[in-house]
Amino acid sequence: MIAALQSPGVQIVLASASTARARILRDAGLAVTVRPAPIDEAAVKDAIRAGSGDMAAGDVAVILAQAKAVSASEADPTALVVGADQVLSLDDRIFDKPSSMDEARETLVVLRGRTHQLHTAVACARGGDVVWHHQSEASLTMRDFSNEFLGRYLAAAGETVLASVGAYQLEGPGAHLFSKVDGDYFTVLGLPLLPLLEYLRTERILVT
Numbered sequence: 646m647i648a649a650l651q652s653p654g655v656q657i658v659l660a661s662a663s664t665a666r667a668r669i670l671r672d673a674g675l676a677v678t679v680r681p682a683p684i685d686e687a688a689v690k691d692a693i694r695a696g697s698g699d700m701a702a703g704d705v706a707v708i709l710a711q712a713k714a715v716s717a718s719e720a721d722p723t724a725l726v727v728g729a730d731q732v733l734s735l736d737d738r739i740f741d742k743p744s745s746m747d748e749a750r751e752t753l754v755v756l757r758g759r760t761h762q763l764h765t766a767v768a769c770a771r772g773g774d775v776v777w778h779h780q781s782e783a784s785l786t787m788r789d790f791s792n793e794f795l796g797r798y799l800a801a802a803g804e805t806v807l808a809s810v811g812a813y814q815l816e817g818p819g820a821h822l823f824s825k826v827d828g829d830y831f832t833v834l835g836l837p838l839l840p841l842l843e844y845l846r847t848e849r850i851l852v853t
Contacts, residue, residue, distance in 0.1 A: 650674040650675070650851055651674065651675055651676055651851055651852070652849055652850055652852065655725060656721075656723065656724040656725070657670075657675055657677050657678070657724065657725050657726075657727065657850070658677070658678045658680050658717055658718075658721055658724045658725070658726045659677045659678070659679050659680070659726075659727050660680060660681060660682040660713040660714055660716065660717035660718075660727065661679070661681055661682070661713065661727075661729055662679070662681040663729070663808070663835060663836075665814070665816070665834055665835055666729055666835055666836045667679050669831060669834060669835075669836050669838055670727075670838075673838060673842065675845075677727075678724075680720075680721070680726075681717075682713040682714070682716040682717040683716060684709070684713050684716055686709060686730070687741065689708065689709055689712060690705065690709075690739075690741070693705055693708065701764075702733075702734035702739050702762065702764045703764040703766070705732050705739065705764070706731060706732040706764045706765060706766035707766040707768070707778055707780050709728075709730035709732075709766070710728045710729050710730040710766040710768040710778065711728060711766075711768040711770070711775050711778060712728070713728030713729070713730065714726045714727060714728030714768040714769060714770035715770045715773055715775060716728075717770075718771055718773055718774075719772075719773040722771070722772040722773065723772075724771075725769055725770075725771055725848075725850065726769065726770045726771070727767065727768070727769055727841070728768045728769075728770065729765070729766065729767045729768070729835060729836050730765070731764065731765045731766075731810060731835045732763075732765075732810065733761055733762070733763055733764075733810040733811050734761065734762050734764065735755065735756065735759060735761040735762070740810055740811070742808070742809065742810050743806065743807055743812050744807070745807075746799060746804070746807075749799065749806045749807060749812035750795065750799060750812075752811065752812045753787075753795060753798075753799075753811075753812050753813075753822070756787050756811065757787050757788075757789060757790060757795075758787060758788070758789035759786070759787060760784055760785065760786040760787075760825075761784070761785055761787075761811070762782055762783070762784050762785075763782065763783045763784075763785065763810075763811070763828070763832065763833055764781075764782050765780070765782070765783070765833075765836065766778060766779065766780040766781075766837075767779050767780075767836055767837050767840070767841050769841075769844065777844050779837055779840040779841065779844075780837075781828070781829060781837045782828060782832070783826065783828025783829060783832045783833045784826075784827045784828060785811075785815075785823055785825070785826050785827075785828075785833065786823060786824050786825040786826070787822050787823055788822060788823065788824045790822065794821075798818060798819075798822065802814075802817065802818045802819065805817070806819075815830075815833050815834065816834060
């Protein structure tokens with residue numbers, strides 16, 4: 646399938662440690678080399694908050710995606726590097742990934758019974774320069790689930806919840822948390838796939 650869809654001689658690098666993003670690209674038939682960018686996301690967010698505390702969540706996601714793509718492309722200037730990031734917001738609050746199961750529980754208690762937004766950005770870079778980016782948003786409404794359900798969910802999902810800013814993976818047990826999802830499925834998973842594929846076609850990296 647890869648040979649049929651992807652033009653020969655073009656290396657695509659994913660500057661992310663996310664197994665979900667790598668799986669999305671590979672399932673779409675792309676030959677991808679995973680090379681996580683050495684970006685301190687927390688430090689970047691702190692710098693953004695210090696410089697412009699009212700920056701929109703979508704803009705934060707774009708900055709992080711571009712930083713990842715640029716960093717990895719400087720180390721491999723001949724490759725097309727894909728960077729991506731996702732930011733969760735509720736009202737005016739931007740959430741970070743939980744660092745422990747206790748923090749995951751706290752996040753889910755805050756999100757329970759409410760509608761939050763996922764802002765997902767993807768960027769491509771070559772030779773240290775951003776050549777394209779896209780940002781999209783999805784709205785997700787969590788059920789007002791019981792404390793017993795919450796405990797059972799965390800026990801079932803385990804530490805995989807720590808890999809997601811919202812302490813869930815919609816493609817797994819996290820689906821039980823929600824009553825409604827508005828938006829593109831791939832945006833929720835952390836990589837707006839269809840706009841990225843369209844860009845790769847315009848660049849003749851994929852067969853049109």
